[in-house]
Amino acid sequence: MFGNRPAQTAPPAPRKPLKRPATSTPGKSPEAPAAKAVKPSRAKQDEFNQLKSKLHRRLVEQLDLSAMEGDDESIRASVSEIVTRLAEQEESLLSYNERKRLVAEVLDETFGLGPLEVLLADEDISDILINGPQQIYVEKGGKLSLTDVQFRDDAHLMHAIDKIVSSVGRRCDEVSPMVDARLKDGSRVNAVIPPLAIDGPSMSIRRFGADPITWEDYIGFSSCTEEMRTFLDGCVVGGLNILIVGGTGSGKTTLLNNLSSFIPEDERIVTIEDAAELRLRQPHVVRMESRPANIEGKGAIGIRELLINSLRMRPDRIVVGECRGAETLDMLQAMNTGHDGSLTTIHANSTRDAVQRVETMVMMAGFDLPTRAIRQQFASAIHLIVQAQRLTGGARKITTITEVQGMEGEIITMQDIFKFEAMGASSEGKIHGQFVSTGLRPGFLERLRSHGSRMSDTLFERRVLSVDKVG
């Protein structure tokens, strides 16, 4: 079941002791309230927008960007001077701050993504969700809120979409109205435009935080406990095949990244993703990204092909960003044929649901396998399932860590080793509860120990590990 992985010769590098941050880390505070801008009157806003368009037009008339010399920063400084001068020539009654804002917004239009720049500059924002030009939501600290930021009209929003997708060599138009792209900082972008999007162009941006969430944050945010972290560390080092399950935006990729951080430095890691989101620190990593079809509908290379290819690359570990199609069966087969220590995620709302999803995905991919055979593949491939969940109120937690034990008849047997038990909700609807060690000892413990793990038995004594602070 575990292949012939040699025992770890070099022990994993010692890690810094984990400290609970006294205050939440800036840039990824889970509780930070969404900023509220003061809303100017409609007439004032219209006047401001007209002035902005006018300045932008005059700037374009006066300027030949290609003829400007220097690095980006010095060009931006020169353009800023020109816009400031143009703004001063306007007779409109603008306050000092309004003038400053005007110049900043014209520069955002010229060099960036217009109105989105203010949102992109806020590191606490994790998602930007644009439903047509006038409705932009953000997620901040786990909570969704409507912003005051707007595009002028569909054309203005389309201009920003075009700027993004053309920078990655794609097009978004009637022929390909649904596009994936990325911002320069790595943020994941999906745009859908009419006729598919009924109420105007829409775009979803998953921010790629400058400051990724680490194990210290997991513990500081009560997303898991020290004991769970220690256990997961041992499981990854010991070469277990781990499946992360969770719903949309539940924190699967973040968890995959953090689990991958436990892979010993002397192993060769191959990562396969649709959009490169993982940020592994190990020196020996081969990163691969799937490719969508070109404008003629040709040249697509999916996760499955990359996975099959990766098997010829002598990987010690295969990390697949997400299994959502035919690659699922290949992944299980790879895990079953000696590629231990592989990690992947799947979109499912519970551990049991994950099994069903895998069955559906394998069947939908056209493989003619009886359910029992698929379950058998699953049960012998996956050793551990870790569930990520976004709870009501916005907190993200590791809610179960489950051992897959095997099959009994038609049923896959599993046991929870650690879990989060919800106990109630605050007046704002935020769920609170406790992490517990269930008292069950995983069957693979001896195996982990034979791989050098020093996991103590006390980790598995039935007890409450931590209780959320209420309020």
Ligand SMILES: Nc1ncnc2c1ncn2[C@@H]1O[C@H](COP(=O)(O)OP(=O)(O)OP(=O)(O)O)[C@@H](O)[C@H]1O
């Ligand atoms: N434990 C956590 N505490 C606070 N925020 C978190 C935590 N885990 C993830 N996040 C944040 O939640 C957002 C979603 O995380 P992530 O991209 O990992 O989710 P996902 O399940 O992979 O989403 P998708 O289904 O869209 O692929 C990110 O902004 C991430 O920074």
Ligand SMILES: [Mg+2]
């Ligand atoms: Mg993800």
